[in-house]
């Protein structure tokens with residue numbers, strides 16, 4: 122799935138929340154979005170899910186089945202845990218029994234009869250995970266999935282993520298607590314000053330026949346430089362945000378590209394981008410299943 126020169130702001134005259142996002146979420150890979158509080162991580166994830174629509178630019182090739190676990194599971198719905206999950210299964214054309222393995226695996230058995238508003242944050246988060254995974258997602262979006270989870274449940278996240286990527290799905294996850302350490306080989310994106318930049322760990326060791334060349338470019342040219350270097354077959358190890366901006370390069374390939382540009386637009390959609398396949402039962406928390414746009 123590709124963010125093609127995506128800009129976003131919450132209202133027509135509001136400041137931009139995201140500038141010119143141009144990046145690809147790769148199938149079979151985990152992409153972790155890093156950034157301080159309020160940087161725009163949740164906004165980016167909601168754009169990926171189709172819950173928000175770009176103000177400018179377009180999101181291409183969204184997988185047909187998207188599992189989205191928002192930062193706060195919207196528990197204020199008139200269901201028990203079991204009733205909700207079975208309703209979600211039905212929406213997806215699955216038998217009611219499809220929820221059983223997830224109830225077991227996520228340790229929800231004691232909570233099946235509990236009304237959603239009465240669940241603890243962590244348990245509600247697990248219900249959110251279960252609904253997102255009922256159908257194997259082509260794209261799994263997890264917004265701070267570790268929040269509120271007990272230690273045992275936290276260990277499940279890397280397993281669930283690995284199962285999706287092993288099946289060829291992409292995972293996009295936000296993290297402001299450093300939990301990325303539990304997701305080896307993740308592609309890292311960082312959002313600073315409304316701008317998304319791919320970051321590759323600086324300790325990525327060059328092969329024996331490679332050298333590292335440090336290049337200083339103008340801040341405004343950094344993303345375009347990454348693109349040009351990548352197109353030339355070099356492996357871009359990172360873009361440092363501190364002054365001076367620097368791009369370090371060795372020969373090889375880069376997992377992602379990033380460059381600047383602008384494209385015309387639409388304003389924010391109040392709901393999911395494509396209502397076609399969405400659940401009317403859970404308007405605040407859709408599992409977005411839609412055709413590619």
Ligand SMILES: Nc1ncnc2c1ncn2[C@@H]1O[C@H](COP(=O)(O)OP(=O)(O)OP(=O)(O)O)[C@@H](O)[C@H]1O
Nearest residue numbers: 131138156157158159160161162163164165192297
């Ligand atoms: N519905 C909204 N309407 C207007 N502004 C919003 C809305 N949601 C978020 N914002 C603003 O957009 C900016 C980015 O918020 P966002 O929630 O995407 O950041 P974040 O990186 O996920 O932060 P956190 O880690 O605290 O969740 C913030 O300034 C926030 O106040």
